[in-house]
Amino acid sequence: MQKLVITGGKPLIGKVKISGAKNAALAILCAALLAEEEVTIDNIPDINDVRVMLELINFVGADAKWLDKDTVRIKPPVAKGPTPPYRLSKKLRASNLMLGPILARFGEAEIPLPGGCNIGIRPMDLHFKGFVEMGAVVSMEKGCVRATCKKLVGTRIYLDFPSVGATENLMIAACLATGKTLLENVAKEPEIVDLANFLNCMGAKVRGAGTDVIHIEGVSRLGGCQRYSVIPDRIEAGTFMVAAAATRGDVELENVILRHLEPLRAKLQEAGAEVIEYEDNIRVIASGELKSIDIKTLPYPGFPTDMQSQMMAMLATIPGTSLITENIFENRYQVVDELKRMGAKIKVEGRIAIIQGTECLHGTQVKATDLRAGAALVVAALMAKGTTEISNTEYIYRGYHELEKKLVSLGAQIITK
Ligand code: UD1
Numbered sequence: 001m002q003k004l005v006i007t008g009g010k011p012l013i014g015k016v017k018i019s020g021a022k023n024a025a026l027a028i029l030c031a032a033l034l035a036e037e038e039v040t041i042d043n044i045p046d047i048n049d050v051r052v053m054l055e056l057i058n059f060v061g062a063d064a065k066w067l068d069k070d071t072v073r074i075k076p077p078v079a080k081g082p083t084p085p086y087r088l089s090k091k092l093r094a095s096n097l098m099l100g101p102i103l104a105r106f107g108e109a110e111i112p113l114p115g116g117c118n119i120g121i122r123p124m125d126l127h128f129k130g131f132v133e134m135g136a137v138v139s140m141e142k143g144c145v146r147a148t149c150k151k152l153v154g155t156r157i158y159l160d161f162p163s164v165g166a167t168e169n170l171m172i173a174a175c176l177a178t179g180k181t182l183l184e185n186v187a188k189e190p191e192i193v194d195l196a197n198f199l200n201c202m203g204a205k206v207r208g209a210g211t212d213v214i215h216i217e218g219v220s221r222l223g224g225c226q227r228y229s230v231i232p233d234r235i236e237a238g239t240f241m242v243a244a245a246a247t248r249g250d251v252e253l254e255n256v257i258l259r260h261l262e263p264l265r266a267k268l269q270e271a272g273a274e275v276i277e278y279e280d281n282i283r284v285i286a287s288g289e290l291k292s293i294d295i296k297t298l299p300y301p302g303f304p305t306d307m308q309s310q311m312m313a314m315l316a317t318i319p320g321t322s323l324i325t326e327n328i329f330e331n332r333y334q335v336v337d338e339l340k341r342m343g344a345k346i347k348v349e350g351r352i353a354i355i356q357g358t359e360c361l362h363g364t365q366v367k368a369t370d371l372r373a374g375a376a377l378v379v380a381a382l383m384a385k386g387t388t389e390i391s392n393t394e395y396i397y398r399g400y401h402e403l404e405k406k407l408v409s410l411g412a413q414i415i416t417k
Helices: 022-034 048-059 093-106 127-134 164-174 190-201 234-246 258-269 305-315 335-341 371-383 396-398 402-409
Strands: 004-007 013-017 039-042 063-068 071-075 109-113 137-141 143-150 156-157 180-184 205-207 213-217 225-229 250-254 276-279 282-287 295-296 321-325 345-349 352-356 365-367 387-391 413-416
Touching: 004 371, 022 039, 022 048, 022 071, 022 093, 022 164, 022 190, 022 234, 048 063, 048 093, 048 396, 063 225, 093 109, 093 127, 093 143, 093 164, 127 137, 127 143, 127 156, 156 396, 164 180, 164 190, 164 213, 180 295, 190 205, 190 225, 234 250, 234 258, 234 282, 234 305, 234 371, 258 276, 258 282, 258 413, 276 413, 305 335, 305 352, 335 345, 335 365, 365 371, 371 387, 371 396, 371 402, 402 413
Parallel strands: 013 250, 039 225, 156 180, 295 321, 365 387
Antiparallel strands: 004 387, 004 413, 039 071, 063 071, 109 143, 137 143, 180 213, 205 213, 250 282, 276 282, 321 352, 345 352
């Protein structure tokens, strides 16, 4: 895999268009397995995770094809297909979202336990608890999860934690269950709302997505959906916003939903960056000195865990002490060692990272340890004196469409090697 070689020190300036949301697209592609007719989905980002997901859904009997650079057409399977192979499912966590639709549609589903970024234990107990409460039998054999049912039955399910994946899997499955399902204490992320809108576009009856409680009235079948457009990626947008502020640049982002970026806007403004909101665009300007801030990651609408590492890179060069508390994933500080190699002064105590701002970072050789850690290293390299060589870039390409091309258009000095 190619390395990214970034010579830092230049402010990012210009306009950049944000792609469709990775996490919404992955859930929506899985949900298409519920349908009985064709679906066409726009604004799908052409990134590695999406390509793997398309391979997975084709493996289980769908016929998914790119119609153009960001549109995918899916003919759903007519019968239950084979179990997807571990070589594919280990590549992304969201492969676990195939369980709900295949189980609900065919009464039987088997998937190898998923992989994905190594940022925590990431169990699936909440998904399983929900399926069992809907009448399924769930068992684990030789690294595979197997779930069976005659027909899922709608019920009331309380999630002990508002897990994004569990909310999605259960919401998808409940669309074809008999009767009504009430999902309580669910995740409220924008990707959940997008998924619900897509399900409704196929004929499902989902209400309340975006609040703590989702009501789903099961239907006997779902048709297709002639055209659905995925929301913009708030984490890609957030990464560019932080990179703009960190390099003391001036960047306007196109194709964003401002409301989804609220927590980030608030924190960047608290740090002293200027954030200007237009109708569909947002502009981040930072010229003078920025201030240290504290951040706590929380489920939406709290500060997103997926933006924590990029913020850490920025805070590494802001005078004073900043604190980050990571409340979602217990192993999300692997980037710290890499940032320290670039001169950052960061100490981790349990879930808290203490960042002592240093005047500047220095380019060196570093490796991405997960997707957002990779993005954080890109932000750090853009600020650093000298040249940084980032390896393990396959993590970065999992989630960012044409990252280096977009950054180069903003004036960054990047080559691949
Ligand atoms: C999704 C996102 C990921 C984001 C995360 C939190 C996708 C493809 N990925 O991941 O980018 O960082 O939401 O916003 O959408 N948990 C349990 N039991 C379960 C499920 C989860 O204990 O059955 C715990 C996890 O270990 C974690 C927390 O809940 O500590 C949040 O996980 P969850 O919201 O499920 O994240 P993902 O859906 O895996």
